[in-house]
Amino acid sequence: MNESSVVEHPVARRSEVRAGVRASLAAGLGLFPLGVAFGLLVINSGLSWWVAPALSVAVFAGSMELLLVGLLVAATPLATIALTTLLVNFRHVFYAFSFPLQVVRHPVARAYSVYALIDEAWAITNARPQGWTSWRLVSMQLALQGYWLVGGLVGVVAARLINRPIEGLGFALCALFVTLALDAFRSRRQVPPVVLAGLSFTVAVVVAPGSALFVALLLFVGALVAFHLLSGRSDARA
Amino acid sequence: MPDLSYVMAALAIAFVITVSLRAVPFLLLKPLRESTFVRHMAFWMPAGILCILAATTFRSSAFGEVTHLWEAAVATAVTVVVHLGFGRRTLLSVGAGTAVFVTLVNLV
Incomplete structure (x- = not known):
């Protein structure tokens, strides 16, 4: 209680907000340009301009938003969208273990902090775990969402000014997933899951070319569950 | 532009x-931390899911209305080389790969 009453002092609160914004700046350098690319992609895909801010508020998760643009344009079935969201954002389940949510007491601020728990917010708090207060944490998250939202709107305006679609811009998404896959593979050098993913995708393209993503994700998760059951049994025997 | 009610339904599903x-993990911190199933999935899923997404988006770039297979292959190679060769700066690698693809598709 004492700690939070110190922060309630207006001067302390202002310095906490400033510290939060400062903590957000480095991530903003990446989020803003990606937001611009996202805004450009929304217009180039033939969607209305408001889809960019609407996605950034409803689904605040950069890579998922970029992916949703393509899924929406292709009129992908809602079941595929649900499964894709579940699997792509599944990693967020593990962020709760090391995110300083306990410093946020106000229920609205707490709800916002959970809602805005994006990769970058989690990475910033884990790079420097000490000294977080409610105002600092929430202002850092608000700043991150601001960079992304404003970046998206700048992209929308830029696409209107250019006035003709730039063909091939959607490749940014492929490039993004290639780099993310390389980074994920570096942090956990797990060959079997990557091989299983490759097999799942190949089978899915052959068996169900029209809904390859959905089928590939299902096959992959099914294979992992089988892998888990087998390794669990061998653990128990050992 | 797809149907408004479809876009709204998709947004609502993705939001929930x-x-x-x-949110749910904050309510179930302890049992989740102790579950080997959850830990195994956390360890195995990311790289594989990202590979599937990379393959899916590659396929839609390479086999869209017009086939751009070699352009997509070259741009992917550029992305990988820049990413591994220039310190894994995502913005730089994505920018280089996309610039190469847009250039090849529009100018060649």
């Missing part, structure tokens, strides 16, 4: 799932 994935 994303927020649940972020």
Whole structure:
């Protein structure tokens, strides 16, 4: 209680907000340009301009938003969208273990902090775990969402000014997933899951070319569950 | 532009799932931490899911209305080389790969 009453002092609160914004700046350098690319992609895909801010508020998760643009344009079935969201954002389940949510007491601020728990917010708090207060944490998250939202709107305006679609811009998404896959593979050098993913995708393209993503994700998760059951049994025997 | 009610339904579904994935673990911290199933999935899923997404988006870039297979292959190679060769700066690698693809598709 004492700690939070110190922060309630207006001067302390202002310095906490400033510290939060400062903590957000480095991530903003990446989020803003990606937001611009996202805004450009929304217009180039033939969607209305408001889809960019609407996605950034409803689904605040950069890579998922970029992916949703393509899924929406292709009129992908809602079941595929649900499964894709579940699997792509599944990693967020593990962020709760090391995110300083306990410093946020106000229920609205707490709800916002959970809602805005994006990769970058989690990475910033884990790079420097000490000294977080409610105002600092929430202002850092608000700043991150601001960079992304404003970046998206700048992209929308830029696409209107250019006035003709730039063909091939959607490749940014492929490039993004290639780099993310390389980074994920570096942090956990797990060959079997990557091989299983490759097999799942190949089978899915052959068996169900029209809904390859959905089928590939299902096959992959099914294979992992089988892998888990087998390794669990061998653990128990050992 | 797809149907408005379809876009709204998709947004609502993605919102509920994303927020649940972020919120529910705070309510179940202990059992989740102790579950080997959850830990195994956490360890195995990311790289594989990202490979599937990379393959899916590659396929839609390479086999869209017009086939751009070699352009997509060259741009992917550029992305990988820049990413591994220039310190894994995502913005730089994505920018280089996309610039190469847009240039090849529009100018060649």
